[in-house]
Every structure is written in C-alpha cells, then in structure tokens.
Amino acid sequence: MSGEDKLNKGGGGRPTRKDAEAIDARILSAAATLFIERGLDGTSLEAVAAAAAVSKPTLYARYAHKTQLFTAVIRTNVSAAMPTFDGTGIGSSTEERLRHAGRAVIEGALQPTPLGLMRLYIAEALRHGPLIRELDRVGREVALTAIAGAISDPKAASTDRARIIAGHFLDMVFVPHLMRALLDDLPDESDPLHPSLEERIDTAVAALRALALLPSD
Known part of the structure; x- marks a missing residue:
C-alpha cells in the first residue's frame, strides 16, 4: 500500500x-x-x-x-538553503549585515543536500547544459537577492547598490569557497591561497571598502 x-x-x-x-x-x-x-x-x-x-x-x-x-x-532546495533575515542580531552597519548575511547564505548552500546537487550540476553540465545553466542562474539570483535584501537601505529608492555589493561578495567569497567544498578540500591554515571562510570574508570586505562600494556607515 x-x-x-x-x-x-x-x-x-x-x-x-x-x-x-x-x-x-x-x-x-x-x-x-x-x-x-x-x-x-x-x-x-x-x-x-x-x-x-x-x-x-x-x-x-x-x-x-x-x-x-x-x-x-x-528550486525547492535552493529556497530551503537560503536563510531568512528579520533584522534581529544581524548588525546595524552595512558591513556587519553583509558579513552576517553572506556567511549564512554560504553555510546554507554547503549543507549536504545542496552541495550534492551542485556536484550534480557539474556532472550533468555537458549533457544538459541549458537546463543546468538556467538552474544555476536561479540559485545565484536567490543568493544575490537574499544578501542584497539584508544589506539594502530601506530608505533607498533602489537596491542597485546593494545588488552590486552582493554580486561582488558572491564572486569573491562564495564561488572560490564553494569550489573547494565541491572537491571536499578543507581550508588549510598553512596555505594562504586556501583560507577559511572568515578569512575570505575579511578579504572581500577590505576589497569592497577599497573600491568605495561598501559605505562606512
């Protein structure tokens, strides 16, 4: 039955x-x-x-x-892996909110099922390229929207600046950290080119400040 x-x-x-x-x-x-x-x-x-x-x-x-x-x-697993932010404990400055939201998004995406599905993306990319690329764009957009929503100024007329910051953050932190995770290659303290997640976030925040994209609040 x-x-x-x-x-x-x-x-x-x-x-x-x-x-x-x-x-x-x-x-x-x-x-x-x-x-x-x-x-x-x-x-x-x-x-x-x-x-x-x-x-x-x-x-x-x-x-x-x-x-x-x-x-x-x-779609279901991408949505389930994304954290929700209600403003509680997320920080008052843009930098604090970026650190909190970015870390939460990455840690959610690296749970066993989302990570397994991302490995599947790679394995299926040649046979099902258009579908995999479409779903990859969906996942990136969900992550970008989550981070941008957490750091955007509610008084601002547009979220364009927040989306730019979130996009650079994903490229500088999420993508390289994800690639290592897909290979099951843990961070190595002795290798400066293979830093921990926190070190990647520190580097991204410093770069965004240098580019004058991250406001000083």
Missing part, C-alpha cells in the same frame, strides 16, 4: 491539503536523493515513485516529465 493510500484509507475522498503537501515533500526528498546518487539520466520517474511510496499516476499528475521534477527539486 502506497503512502498516499495510507493517507486516504478510511478518508473516503481526496487527501487533505496537509496530506498533499506531505506527499509533495516526500516526492521531492526521494527525488533529490536519487538524483544525487544516480544522476539525472540514471533516475527514472518510476524509481522516484517507488522511493517516495506514491503511485505513478500521483507522481505524473504533479510532474509530467523528469525535467520538471528535477527543476522542482533544485
């Missing part, structure tokens, strides 16, 4: 919204695990349905083909 049948047993009708959300979450979790383990080409919708304990019609009603499911997995 599938998980959805268990939910419906005795209910006499369609699953509740809560039950439907539980089914969705189970499908996306199972799909993420299988994609990471087997790759995009090696994962079938039938295997996802079995792993998620749902019927194939239930899965196909939500995702007509594998690309839709893969896209949903990436």
Whole structure:
C-alpha cells in the first residue's frame, strides 16, 4: 500500500491539503536523493515513485516529465538553503549585515543536500547544459537577492547598490569557497591561497571598502 493510500484509507475522498503537501515533500526528498546518487539520466520517474511510496499516476499528475521534477527539486532546495533575515542580531552597519548575511547564505548552500546537487550540476553540465545553466542562474539570483535584501537601505529608492555589493561578495567569497567544498578540500591554515571562510570574508570586505562600494556607515 502506497503512502498516499495510507493517507486516504478510511478518508473516503481526496487527501487533505496537509496530506498533499506531505506527499509533495516526500516526492521531492526521494527525488533529490536519487538524483544525487544516480544522476539525472540514471533516475527514472518510476524509481522516484517507488522511493517516495506514491503511485505513478500521483507522481505524473504533479510532474509530467523528469525535467520538471528535477527543476522542482533544485528550486525547492535552493529556497530551503537560503536563510531568512528579520533584522534581529544581524548588525546595524552595512558591513556587519553583509558579513552576517553572506556567511549564512554560504553555510546554507554547503549543507549536504545542496552541495550534492551542485556536484550534480557539474556532472550533468555537458549533457544538459541549458537546463543546468538556467538552474544555476536561479540559485545565484536567490543568493544575490537574499544578501542584497539584508544589506539594502530601506530608505533607498533602489537596491542597485546593494545588488552590486552582493554580486561582488558572491564572486569573491562564495564561488572560490564553494569550489573547494565541491572537491571536499578543507581550508588549510598553512596555505594562504586556501583560507577559511572568515578569512575570505575579511578579504572581500577590505576589497569592497577599497573600491568605495561598501559605505562606512
């Protein structure tokens, strides 16, 4: 008996919204695990349905083909990995907020499932280039928006300056730190070219100050 049948047993009708959300979450979790383990080409919708304990019609009603499911997995995990900022404990200066938000975004992205999916990006880039590039842009935009939103001046008419700062921060800190993490290459105190995350953040903040992009507050 599938998980959805268990939910419906005795209910006499369609699953509740809560039950439907539980089914969705189970499908996306199972799909993420299988994609990471087997790759995009090696994962079938039938295997996802079995792993998620749902019927194939239930899965196909939500995702007509594998690309839709893969896209949903990436979007869901990108969103889940991004922290939310309510202003509490984030700091009063732009620099403090940048440090806090940037660190949180990077640490969220380097959790096991997001990191595994990013490794999958690389493995699938040649076979599924357009899709991978599109999803990579989605991930970058979500990260950029999160950091820019945390550091932007609520009184400013535009967030352009905050987005520029966030973009440079991602390029100077996130990208090189991520590359090392993808290789499972931990920071090395004896290697100045392989610094810790905090050291990368310090260097980026200093560079942004030197470029007069980071206000002194």
